[in-house]
């Protein structure tokens with residue numbers, strides 16, 4: 364009866380797996396704070412993307428980790444055709460074609476020596492408008508490499524419009540934009556920053572939102588939709604279900620939510636201690652994100668959840 368009448372179901376097609384690729388390694392690297400997540404080589408990334416397609420996932424979101432000596436204050440490797448993320452996009456597209464939606468993180472933090480999501484002005488503050496130009500060039504490079512979707516995650520004002528204009532001017536009208544629309548400053552990004560070896564000292568409070576603010580989530584999202592976002596995202600997901608529900612109630616475009624690294628790592632850590640049932644907690648947390656209104660959930664548990672679905676045939 365419960366199976367028949369469930370209001371919400373987990374379905375691999377609605378899940379996106381975030382993946383990391385690192386330049387200059389010959390074997391994948393395990394990540395202490397993110398069990399079951401790796402920094403991939405290009406080869407192992409291609410294999411893992413093929414498995415994701417086979418498991419029926421909806422998409423993958425790629426993040427690049429450049430060699431440390433290739434970082435600079437402008438994040439040039441984000442734009443370079445042979446930058447690690449752009450090479451990874453080409454490799455994954457060649458492997459999976461259109462079997463998965465291939466998404467790219469469009470942001471500079473992995474590529475800059477200072478670790479900020481944008482370039483800096485002389486006084487050390489993040490220069491919003493100078494960053495927009497680079498985001499446009501980065502999105503074009505990512506689309507040319509093979510990204511179906513670019514995902515601006517840097518929370519610069521007007522980033523969606525700048526990227527849409529740059530893509531259109533380059534003849535890339537069919538590349539979609541998943542806007543990190545309501546992205547909050549969060550303590551739950553900790554393991555991710557380890558995963559991408561981010562050099563950030565300080566914080567991102569001058570551009571990411573204050574977790575105290577719910578209405579502001581609606582404002583940021585409506586601005587991104589007006590600028591041409593094809594999908595909008597709330598991030599983190601689990602502690603921002605009110606924001607997510609608000610946005611899902613009125614959004615004219617699909618709504619995504621990102622179960623971020625800290626949310627995933629806490630469940631895994633408690634499970635390792637035998638304090639909670641890990642698979643059940645992952646299932647419940649992602650189901651709750653869907654219940655609150657997300658059409659699409661980005662989660663490091665996407666493969667486990669998809670396998671479970673297929674094993675039980677309970678969801679799809």
Ligand code: PBG
Pocket residue numbers: 468470471472473480516517551552553554555556567622623624625
């Ligand atoms: C920025 C970006 C971050 C995450 C995704 N994109 C880090 C940040 O804003 O500091 C975090 C994702 C996670 O914690 O899983 N490029």
